[in-house]
Amino acid sequence: MNLRGRVWVLGDHINTDAIIPAKYKFRTGDFKELAKHVFEDLDPTLASKISKGDIIVAGRNFGMGSSREHAPRVIKEAGVSAIVACSFARIFFRNAINVGLPVIEVKDANKYFKEGDIAVVDLEKGLVKNETTGIELKFSPYPSFITDVMKAGGLAAYRRGQGRSL
Amino acid sequence: MGETIVQKLFRTRLGRAVKPGEIVVADIDLAYAHDGTGPLAIDAFRELGSNTVHDPSKIRFVIDHASPSPNEGASNLQLKLRAFARENSIRIYEVGEGICHQVIPENESLKPGMFIVGADSHTVTLGAFSLFATGVGSTDFAEVMTSGKLWFKVPEAMKVTLNGCFQPGVMSKDLILRIIGDVGADGATYMSIEFQGEGVKTLSMASRMTVCNMVVEMGAKNGVFPLDEVTVKHVDTSSLNYKSVFKPDEDAEYAMSLSYRLDELEPVVAAPHNVDNVKPVKELEGLEVNQVFIGSCTNGREEDFEIAAKILSRKGVKKGVRCIAIPASRRVFLNLLRNGIIDKLVSAGCTVTHSTCGPCLGVHFGILGSGEVAVSTSNRNFKGRMGNPESSIYLASPATAAASAVEGVITDPRKLIGG
Ligand code: SF4
Numbered sequence: 001m002n003l004r005g006r007v008w009v010l011g012d013h014i015n016t017d018a019i020i021p022a023k024y025k026f027r028t029g030d031f032k033e034l035a036k037h038v039f040e041d042l043d044p045t046l047a048s049k050i051s052k053g054d055i056i057v058a059g060r061n062f063g064m065g066s067s068r069e070h071a072p073r074v075i076k077e078a079g080v081s082a083i084v085a086c087s088f089a090r091i092f093f094r095n096a097i098n099v100g101l102p103v104i105e106v107k108d109a110n111k112y113f114k115e116g117d118i119a120v121v122d123l124e125k126g127l128v129k130n131e132t133t134g135i136e137l138k139f140s141p142y143p144s145f146i147t148d149v150m151k152a153g154g155l156a157a158y159r160r161g162q163g164r165s166l
Numbered sequence: 167m168g169e170t171i172v173q174k175l176f177r178t179r180l181g182r183a184v185k186p187g188e189i190v191v192a193d194i195d196l197a198y199a200h201d202g203t204g205p206l207a208i209d210a211f212r213e214l215g216s217n218t219v220h221d222p223s224k225i226r227f228v229i230d231h232a233s234p235s236p237n238e239g240a241s242n243l244q245l246k247l248r249a250f251a252r253e254n255s256i257r258i259y260e261v262g263e264g265i266c267h268q269v270i271p272e273n274e275s276l277k278p279g280m281f282i283v284g285a286d287s288h289t290v291t292l293g294a295f296s297l298f299a300t301g302v303g304s305t306d307f308a309e310v311m312t313s314g315k316l317w318f319k320v321p322e323a324m325k326v327t328l329n330g331c332f333q334p335g336v337m338s339k340d341l342i343l344r345i346i347g348d349v350g351a352d353g354a355t356y357m358s359i360e361f362q363g364e365g366v367k368t369l370s371m372a373s374r375m376t377v378c379n380m381v382v383e384m385g386a387k388n389g390v391f392p393l394d395e396v397t398v399k400h401v402d403t404s405s406l407n408y409k410s411v412f413k414p415d416e417d418a419e420y421a422m423s424l425s426y427r428l429d430e431l432e433p434v435v436a437a438p439h440n441v442d443n444v445k446p447v448k449e450l451e452g453l454e455v456n457q458v459f460i461g462s463c464t465n466g467r468e469e470d471f472e473i474a475a476k477i478l479s480r481k482g483v484k485k486g487v488r489c490i491a492i493p494a495s496r497r498v499f500l501n502l503l504r505n506g507i508i509d510k511l512v513s514a515g516c517t518v519t520h521s522t523c524g525p526c527l528g529v530h531f532g533i534l535g536s537g538e539v540a541v542s543t544s545n546r547n548f549k550g551r552m553g554n555p556e557s558s559i560y561l562a563s564p565a566t567a568a569a570s571a572v573e574g575v576i577t578d579p580r581k582l583i584g585g
Contacts, residue, residue, distance in 0.1 A: 013351055013440060017548045022202070022527040026232040027239035029205055029246075041550040061352035061385065065548060067287040069206055069303035090356050090387055091287055095303035098210075155305055156213035 001151050003081045003102065003121040004131075005055040007113045008046070010039075012059035016066040016092065018042045020074045034070065035077040052079035055121065057113040059085065062103075063092025072096040072103075082121050084109045084128055097146055100154030104128060106139045123147050168415025170323040171390050172358035175298040175412065178279045186322040186421075195280040197310045198226040200266050201233065202527075203285035203303075205243040208250045210308035219254045220314040226274070227251050227258040228266035233522040235261075236530035264495025264521040267291040267379065267463040272497050276401045278393050278412055283310060287382045288463050288545065294374035295401050296393040296412045301382065321387045322421040323358040324349075325414070328365030330429040335580035337473070338373035339465055339543065339563035341426065342380045343434045347444025348424065355385030357421060360414060365428045366391060371400050372467040379464045380545050383441040433578055435541070436561040439549040447566055447578045455560075456538040458489040458571040459552075460516075462526040465543035465564050466494025471502050474568035475510040477582045483515035484574030490532050491516040492524055516571075528553030541570045 024037050039046040056075070062085040063071060072095050075083070082102040086109050096103040104121060106128055113119065117132040126141035141147065152158035169177065176184045179192050199207050204227050219225060227247050232240040251258040259269050267288055278296040283289060285307040292299035302316070310316050326345060332338075359381045361374075369377070374391050381389035391397065393412040433447040460466075460474050471491065483489040491511050493499040499521060502508045511518050525532030526544040533553035534540055540552055540559050547559035562570070565579035572582060 015546075015548045017546070017551050021550055021553075022231075023529050023553055025202060026243070026529045027237060029209070029239075029243055041555040061355070064351055064385065065287065065546065067285060067289075067301040067303050068203060069210070069305060073206075087352060087355065089352070089385060091301055091303060094306065098303060098305035154213075155309070156210065156215070159214055 001123050003055065005053040005081050005119060007115060007117045007119050008050065008054060008056050009110060009113055009115050010042070010056060010058040013061045013064055014042070014058055015064050016068055016071045019063070019071040020068070025068065025070050031073055031077040034074045038074050038078045047078060050078050050080060053081045054079060055119045056080055056083045057085070057110055057119065058083065059110045060087045062088050064089040067091045069095045069099060072099050072101045076101045084119065084121065086110060097149055098155045100150055100152065100157065102150045104139055106137050109137065112137060123150060167419060168417035170358065170418045170420065171360045171392060171412055171414050172298065172321055172323055172388065175279055176320055179281055184320045186320050188320045189317060190320060191315050191317050192281050193315055194224065194283055194310050196224055196226070196270070196274060196282045197284065197307060198228060198266055198270055199285035199307050200227065200231050201229045201240070201244050201247055202231040203307065204247045206304040207285055207307040207311070208246060210305040211311050214308050214312055216308065216312040219256065219311045222255045224314065225256045225311055226270065227256055228263070228269055229259065229261050230265045231523045231527065232529045233261045262496055262520045264497070265463045265466065265523055268466065268494035268498065271295065272495055278397065278401055278403060278406060283307070283316060288379050290382050290386065290389050291375050291379040291463060293378040293388050293390040294371060296391060296397050298388055298390070300388045319356070321356050321358040323360050324354055324422040324424070325420040326359060326361050327363035327423070327425040328361060328428055329363050330365055330427045331368040332428045332431065335565050335583045336431050336433055337563040337565055338369055338376045340431050340434050341428065342377045343436055343444050343561065344426070344431060345424065346380060346384045346436070346442050347434070349384045351383065351440055351442040352385045354381070357386050359386045359389040361389070361391050362414060367394055367396060368428065370469060371396055372469045375467070376464055383545060433563060433566045433580065435566065435576065436547055438547055438558040438560070441545070441547060441561065447562070447576060450560070450576045451578060453576045454539060455487060455541050455570050455575060457532060457534060457540045458487060458567050459525045459532060459540060459542040459544065460564050460567050461490070461492030461494065462523065462544035463494060464545045466492060467498055468501055470543065470564040471507050471511065474564045475507045475514070477565060477568035477579060478514035478516065478572060479510045480582055481572050483571045487571055487574050489516045489571040490525055491518045493521050495521050525552060527551065541567045541576065543567050
């Protein structure tokens with residue numbers, strides 16, 4: 001599965017409050033509404049600039065903080081098709097896979113991208129390409145179960161397709 | 167090769183030895199969610215196509231985050247949680263009973279070696295009771311409601327050896343902040359943090375909970391204390407010869423080892439906007455403070471308010487400073503009422519309220535104004551955490567928080583203790 005999109009570059013330690021401030025999740029469970037506030041405390045204009053298919057490239061420890069699954073769901077709802085980061089926080093990583101938001105760990109990822117570049121991610125081959133500069137970065141592909149969950153769009157969709165359980 | 171505590175926990179659960187990195191499926195003994203994560207877990211449960219809760223006796227809900235509800239949206243999310251609990255015979259702890267990580271250990275029978283997951287990152291608090299506890303997202307929680315099981319990667323472990331005992335005015339909060347400062351916000355990602363050494367036995371259960379509570383702030387999967395004489399007063403060991411279990415083997419293999427002398431530690435704060443931005447209080451002394459919050463699942467227990475009351479009763483809260491004190495549960499509140507601590511706090515000028523997460527996460531009570539500075543005993547100082555991205559949060563112990571409320575500026579509590 002190939003994902004292609006315009007890149008937004010974010011820094012290190014992007015936390016779950018920066019992804020979606022807690023106050024909004026206690027006002028509504030409507031993700032279209034919540035998506036309007038994605039990354040609000042980081043940059044209030046970002047939500048309106050992100051468009052469908054865009055890819056986030058970030059530094060270390062993306063998604064640190066709370067276990068709120070709202071975080072990857074809101075990013076996905078905002079239209080982001082994948083996050084490529086140097087590393088991810090544990091619970092965010094797991095949640096992102098569960099909700100079908102591809103998360104790709106690539107060493108020094110943020111050094112090879114700038115805002116507006118076009119990135120292409122090949123989940124099966126384990127390849128991230130910066131189409132704008134031609135640079136290709138490798139990552140070790142996930143076990144096929146996880147790639148399948150991501151391709152299906154999350155654990156729920158995967159389950160419906162498989163009829164299997166733990 | 168010997169085993170770490172977390173390896174022993176997994177071995178006890180699975181009936182076989184495990185190695186770090188192995189993916190295993192484990193039965194879950196207890197799982198809890200709150201009003202912030204429970205409603206989404208119900209959606210996820212339905213998305214998974216599940217109809218019946220596997221074993222409702224192992225599921226709990228707690229309404230603690232926006233409690234009582236500050237707006238109509240939160241009220242409706244709570245209604246959804248209550249309805250699901252009713253339909254599925256799930257026990258729900260209601261508004262005012264307390265914060266989940268306090269209410270669960272107070273009311274549920276904890277056994278060493280249990281596997282507990284919570285739809286909240288600070289579920290790691292419960293590792294203080296020599297058990298495996300970790301935070302999960304709503305879909306994983308829905309999976310536990312569906313099947314009673316969850317998959318885990320067996321973590322590597324970090325050993326933290328403690329010796330000596332704290333000087334007056336230094337608390338376990340200073341220890342865990344120091345560790346996070348040393349390790350960094352992602353320095354222990356995916357690890358089990360295991361506390362050992364002679365110093366452990368000087369730590370009360372409440373102090374251990376404070377330490378475990380914050381291991382997630384360095385990325386850890388869980389934190390755990392060995393089973394000892396302190397633990398056994400708080401857990402059910404009837405089915406266990408406690409002396410031989412949940413202590414690491416001498417030759418256990420650790421990915422990282424750190425060692426601290428408790429008597430050498432000093433009061434510290436985590437300065438804005440990251441928990442690993444740890445500095446000695448003395449470097450920041452004199453910085454003006456607008457609001458002090460003493461409470462949360464990190465520091466909302468009896469010992470926290472006892473020391474705060476001691477410091478606050480000397481001169482009271484400085485005029486112009488708001489000091490909010492919130493016990494972590496109704497039981498803590500009642501204990502403090504009965505032993506006169508609440509009287510001291512209120513007399514000193516604190517605003518004392520029923521148990522809720524409240525100011526900790528910036529949903530209601532104590533939202534900061536732009537440019538304001540807060541000292542908080544909670545566990546996160548991220549930008550905007552207390553509801554306003556233009557404000558600054560310094561994390562500190564209850565002693566430092568109380569001393570700062572008295573002086574109106576960040577203050578080393580050792581100046582106000584004793585003497
Ligand atoms: S007190 Fe704060 S950190 Fe603890 S559970 Fe509540 S919101 Fe989370």
